[in-house]
Amino acid sequence: MFSLASVATMSACIFLFGIFFCVVENFQHMVREMEKSVAVTVFFDEGLSQEQIDAIGVQIKARPEVSDAVFVTADEAWDEYKEIYFEEAPELAEGFEDDNPLANEAHYEIYLTDVESQDDLVTWLESVEGIRRINESAQVADILTNFNLLVGYISVAVILLLLCVSVFLISNTVTIGIAVRREEIAIMKLIGATNGFVKAPFVVEGIMIGLIGASIPLGLLYFLYTKLVSFMGDKFNILTGLLQFLPVSEMFRILLPTGLALGVGIGFFGSFFTIRKHLRV
């Protein structure tokens, strides 16, 4: 009766843990993906010579938060621009061919090692002589990072609460088990059972509750996550560029051992310390 309640609470605890884990992991994954594409773009003062631009480039590449810096010449910039805006009517672009309208648009695309250091880099870039303009695409990454942090805090709070309830219920289960078997325990001790021998069945019960309580939600999560990923892939494939889900196998490589360890750990400590309290020699 009570072990059922323990298993259920434990399942709920680990299920929520799993959900939060998936959300946090996926957001982190998305942020990482964004970091690869997010760039700070710097444009130079008019009339700056190529040598001067190169010198700035060397300085940028030397920054620790910069993972890569790519130089885009004015011509390349124009080609890119044409491709995007004159896709339908390339002949319109012909007219500009001899007089590149983006002559001053040579720039560096700077890729960062992580999004958080972007502000530092921009501050530094602003102090560099010869830079005319800095474009940053900070917003999205910032929002993602903040949201991730929020989800993290909430999940830690909820999980801690459920952890306490799980431990409490397991402790209750063991207490009742000890009360029911008081006679048996007394006889065991008189016969010469070691404390370990008396405790073992209760610890095993606790671990079993933990194991079952972890397996059920993990199985359920595996099923749901697989469904979700394929559903999102089918219905929202336009978004798949942005919403990059971690594959289920990679997700569970961490979630499975963590969830099982959590369940077994709660079961073990919950029962172990309850027995210690009740079965003093």
Place this chain on the structure above:
Amino acid sequence: MIDLINVKKAYDTGVQALNGVTLHIERGEFVFIVGDSGSGKSTLIKLLLKELDPSSGAIKVNGVNLNKMKPRDIPKYRRKLGVVFQDFRLLKDRNVYENVAFAQRVVITPTKRIRKNVPKMLSLVGLAEKYKAYPKELSGGEQQRVALARALVNQPNILLADEPTGNLDPTNSKEIMRLLETINERGTTVLVVTHNQEIVDEMKKRVITMQKGVIIRDERKAGYTQHAD
């Protein structure tokens, strides 16, 4: 084998259950402990089992000072003792075989050995056929014999019995006592707390009489009271 030197025991309630008991029991002896209700007999048994610790005085069993025993050595010590009680204390949800086997499992005996030892013990107490019965299907005398088999299966060198015939009729009581005598003849030291005057008189063993927490009489080949014969 068993030595008590000026042992006193006061319960938390302030009751002075033992008030200076000095006692020496040899290996292989058969000893009755008799006395009024509340004279401290069960308290003495509990001290020997190290269920309780004395308030003062020393207890030595099998050459070991119980006062100096570490808690983790208690199980090992108890394996050298067998105990039976007035209320049998069998596990009601297990059959006769399992009740006896339980004692062996507790001390981690290989199953092969358990299968050999348990039937041997059950036939010693005359219950070989009833190994499948549950405690509630047995008479009081039979239940006590199961308890005896359980107490003996781990081959203790001391058997402590606290009113083993307290709940039995005269016939069953005699049978149990005869069993205890057999066990004693096989070399086990036997300590029996009892109120059964007739049997004590009949068996002519060493009798220790207690009153208000002290020993008032200790005689060999004696009867229940001083002037029994």
